[in-house]
Amino acid sequence: SMAQAVSRAAFARPARVAPRCRRPRVLAPRAGDSLRDGVSTETPEETRRQMAREVIDAMFQVGGPLESRLLRLPVPRAPPPPALMALASAREPRRSLNASLHPRRLRVPDVENALRCRCELTPSARVAGGRRMRCRASNAYVADLFAIVGGVSGQKVKNVLTLGGEVGFSCDAHSASSAPPSHRLSRFDLFHAHAFADSDTETVGLLFHASEYPAFDPEAFPHHLGYCQTDSTCAFDERKHSRRNVLWVARRDKISADESDNFDKKVVVAFAALDTSRAPEKERPNPLHDALLSVRELHTTFEGDFGDVAGDLLYLHELRDRKPKHRVFAFAR
Structure with missing residues (x-):
């Protein structure tokens, strides 16, 4: 139906995603260089992927x-659960995520009168239901990440790590002017993330897309986004919208215990909102705006540029009668 087609726009990807195989790298603008320097022979897709790797x-x-x-965010002190980290080394992340899900399909409840507006928030048909990860700690960890981005005061995220810790980074040292604006956990703002992985670097990540359905405004936001935009309470704000892409990544790092060939591996975690705003004319160009965005008008990044797509995660915060970990629904691609 039209409603389903429009609702899936939030999870849309290019018609064809080329396999992430090793290939000779051609000239690409580096993060510290002006995009106006030199001529690149890369396609737009290759340029985005190169920048995504640099990010x-x-x-x-x-x-x-x-x-x-x-714009760095704090991370939970506990390391990512093994079920999440298993995606990092999977050659086929989609299959790995699917194998980690409980076989039982759950009904995805209506939230914030979405169905009244003919809006389905699920990436596939809502009647097919959603699933949840077998690992309860993984569901709880994902819920904590959403709570951090949403700045939820009523939901306690235990043991948030500070800058310079053993398993991650945070933004405590950043000034208030550079701190990412708080997004609201709602069906109009932040309710989903995309899971991806890169087995070559043993990296797993979640790309959160906030400010998903800003209210239509003929001046400020003249874009029709379909049924899910109806009755939106998310007023468009350019500064907030340019920071709608929030990236969580975890990587297994090889740490040499001695000078021998024996290596231990620890997990390093980072969490940050990406500033994709357009730089003023007299300032150095913002490479994230010029080389990373797939849809510049909407400040949209594509999860497939960061790695092999595993699936999608929904977090329905308005299900207040449930524990946060039970508000998570997973969908393998």
Whole structure:
């Protein structure tokens, strides 16, 4: 139906996603260079993927050339559950995620009168239901990440890690002017994330898309987004919208215990909102705006540029009669 087609726009991807195989790299603008320097022979898709790789690397290296565009968020002190980290080394993340889900399909409840507006928030037909990860800790961890982005005061996220800790980074040292604006956990703003993985670097990530359905405004936001935009309470704000892409990544790092060939591996975690705003004319161009966005008008990034897509995660915060971990629904691609 039209309602289903429109609702799936939030999870839409290009008609064809090329396999992520190793290929010779051609000239691409580096994060610290102006995009006007030199001529690149890359296609737009290759340019986005190159920049996405640089963004992920920058997430794990505080103080690099992209640091001013990474508005860092705190991360849970507990390391990501093994079920989530299993995606990092999977050659087929979609199959790995599907195998990690409980076989029972759950009814996805209506939230915030979405069905009255003929809006289905699920990436596939709502009647097919959703699933949940077998690992309860993984569901709880994902719920905590949503709570951090949404700045939920009523939901306690235990043991949030500070900058310089052993398993991750946070934004405690950033000034108030650079702090990412708080998104609201609602069906109009933040309710879903996309899971991806890169087995070559043993990285797993979640790309959160906030400000999903801003209210239509002929001046401020003249874009029709379908049924799910109806009655939107999310007023468009350019500054907030340019920070709608929030990236969580975890990577297994090889740490040499001695000078031998024996390596231990620890998990390093980073969490940040991406500043994809257009730079003023007299300032250095913002590489995230110029090279990362798939739809510049909407500040949209594509999860497939960061790695192999595993699936989608919904977090329906308005299900207040449930524990946060039971508000998570997973859908393998």
